[in-house]
Amino acid sequence: MWVTSLLTLLAGAIAISMQEGPFPFARAVFDPRQIRKVLGNRGVRLATLGYFGHMWELFAMWAWFAAFFTAELASDGSGSMSAVPLATFAVIAIGAPGCWMGGVLGDRWGRTKTTALMMTISGLCALTIGLVSAGPPWVVLLLGLVWGFTVIADSAQFTTMVTELADQAYVGTALTLQLALGFTLTVATIWLIPQLENALSWRWAFAFLAPGPALGVLAMLRLRSVPEAAQLAQGRG
Structure with missing residues (x-):
């Protein structure tokens, strides 16, 4: 717990020390009267639909990976349960470089292409991780790390698109x-x-997260095909 507290304090200190960047946005507030205009913007609708697909998957994966991996080690019988917290931390923490990579690729390749790629990979991980759970724990963990990297890598791209x-x-x-x-x-x-x-058991439970990124991929491909995509990532879409 003290580690969590120290990291929270460190994060707070970093946040306080940060200053406004060279390209600040004007103050923007929530106004319910503007919701109709928001929904009338096709580009925003598609970006938001992609975000919904992303969120359908993300937090459920984070919330239940520890329970899933615990069951995997228990059924395998070859791993120590003490590995579960460290493995779960690694699967979630690897999302930090994933976010960085998503930002770099989004700026260079285009946001729709990057988000579609990341959701395709993460969706495939959701579909298959239960199927490999009968195998060695290191295989499950390796796939979990790939999933943890890609499941969050596209997150900031959706708000940036909006x-x-x-x-x-x-x-x-x-x-x-x-x-x-x-x-x-x-x-x-x-x-x-x-x-x-x-x-249904853990073999199939996570597979039901896959429709989220699948919907997100379709939304991103649709967004890439419409004129509004020219507004994204300096014309890269």
């Missing part, structure tokens, strides 16, 4: 709506996974 696509007059409302609905959606899948595990 800031690029939305009219600055209602960008605050667009971002608030995207984030609020996206985080609300996570409640459903966090609740759903243990129900599926009880009914």
